[in-house]
Amino acid sequence: MINETSGRGKTMKISLKKMHGSGNTFYVLWTEDFAHSLWHEMAIKLCSTSWDGGADGLLLISSSASADVKMTVINADGSYAKMCGNGLRIVAREVLESLDVLQASIETEEVTLHVKKTTPIFEQQDAFAVEIKPITFSLSDIPMTYGNNDTLINSIIPEIHDSIHFSVLAVPNPHLVGLVPIQYIESRVFQEKIGTQLNESRSLFPEGVNLSFMHPVDEMTIFVRTFERGVGFTNACGTAMSASALVAYQSKLVESTKVRVINPGGFVECHLSEDQQSVFLIGNASLIETLEVTIGSDETISILSKTIAHDEMDDYERWKDYAENMVKQKWRK
Numbered sequence: 001m002i003n004e005t006s007g008r009g010k011t012m013k014i015s016l017k018k019m020h021g022s023g024n025t026f027y028v029l030w031t032e033d034f035a036h037s038l039w040h041e042m043a044i045k046l047c048s049t050s051w052d053g054g055a056d057g058l059l060l061i062s063s064s065a066s067a068d069v070k071m072t073v074i075n076a077d078g079s080y081a082k083m084c085g086n087g088l089r090i091v092a093r094e095v096l097e098s099l100d101v102l103q104a105s106i107e108t109e110e111v112t113l114h115v116k117k118t119t120p121i122f123e124q125q126d127a128f129a130v131e132i133k134p135i136t137f138s139l140s141d142i143p144m145t146y147g148n149n150d151t152l153i154n155s156i157i158p159e160i161h162d163s164i165h166f167s168v169l170a171v172p173n174p175h176l177v178g179l180v181p182i183q184y185i186e187s188r189v190f191q192e193k194i195g196t197q198l199n200e201s202r203s204l205f206p207e208g209v210n211l212s213f214m215h216p217v218d219e220m221t222i223f224v225r226t227f228e229r230g231v232g233f234t235n236a237c238g239t240a241m242s243a244s245a246l247v248a249y250q251s252k253l254v255e256s257t258k259v260r261v262i263n264p265g266g267f268v269e270c271h272l273s274e275d276q277q278s279v280f281l282i283g284n285a286s287l288i289e290t291l292e293v294t295i296g297s298d299e300t301i302s303i304l305s306k307t308i309a310h311d312e313m314d315d316y317e318r319w320k321d322y323a324e325n326m327v328k329q330k331w332r333k
């Protein structure tokens with residue numbers, strides 16, 4: 001299971017999987033060499049659209065002294081992220097299947113998180129529930145400095161827009177969630193503009209931010225689209241959906257602590273804990289393909305073989321279609 005890798009300058013052969021959670025796509029690599037500087041460059045190469053269609057990031061799975069495994073998250077631009085909700089479901093599936101157990105613990109940069117296989121939320125397709133925490137609204141944890149404010153919850157930020165209400169929270173990666181009118185969902189132009197500006201200028205968020213636009217669908221459902229730091233638009237961002245579900249509940253946009261979150265890649269459920277200090281993110285973790293690749297001494301990556309998981313992809317298409325239809329039928333304007 002663990003890949004044997006060697007240092008720079010030597011050719012190495014590795015087994016990779018390409019997987020997705022709600023259409024958020026990742027290459028997954030088991031390695032003990034997780035601190036290797038090569039992974040940063042490899043993430044950029046693997047995720048580029050010119051290589052095998054691209055992906056949103058690279059997930060490294062390695063052994064852990066305190067949990068079943070450790071997850072390291074590298075964004076498509078090679079930057080490291082503290083957390084990744086959809087990625088955590090993918091790592092959960094990998095570890096549960098390899099240990100043949102129904103629950104496990106995964107070490108992430110800040111905390112160890114509980115993951116489990118759970119009751120399906122669509123047809124009988126496998127669903128995984130992963131804990132998302134710690135959650136904090138404190139601006140110093142984002143980090144963000146904004147006048148004398150300690151938090152920004154449902155607040156207008158005139159530097160961004162004169163009427164959209166935004167909330168800022170870390171789960172623990174940084175998120176800015178805006179409750180937007182339908183026209184900002186229908187067109188992606190404005191979100192792309194501010195997502196790019198906020199992450200390029202870094203004047204408000206020195207470490208960048210994941211920007212989500214949220215719109216209510218019904219009493220238990222919201223739609224969320226995210227422009228990710230280090231990536232750009234993604235089909236779905238698990239931590240952003242968890243953050244948005246919490247904001248939606250606290251702002252009374254939804255009635256229950258079990259929130260269905262539709263995204264451009266499908267849907268998930270976010271179950272908020274009673275104290276609202278954590279969220280269980282529930283959704284798919286599907287295989288797209290398995291690959292054998294070589295990394296040459298000049299660091300070019302070549303595919304030796306590739307097997308596409310047609311069945312899992314077809315199954316997920318139905319999940320995605322169902323989410324699309326739900327939005328079409330129920331938009332609350």
Ligand SMILES: N[C@H](CCC[C@H](N)C(=O)O)C(=O)O
Nearest residue numbers: 081084085086173237238239
């Ligand atoms: N771009 C994010 C990391 C990926 C998170 C995401 N894909 C998720 O599912 O939570 C960041 O830099 O914080």
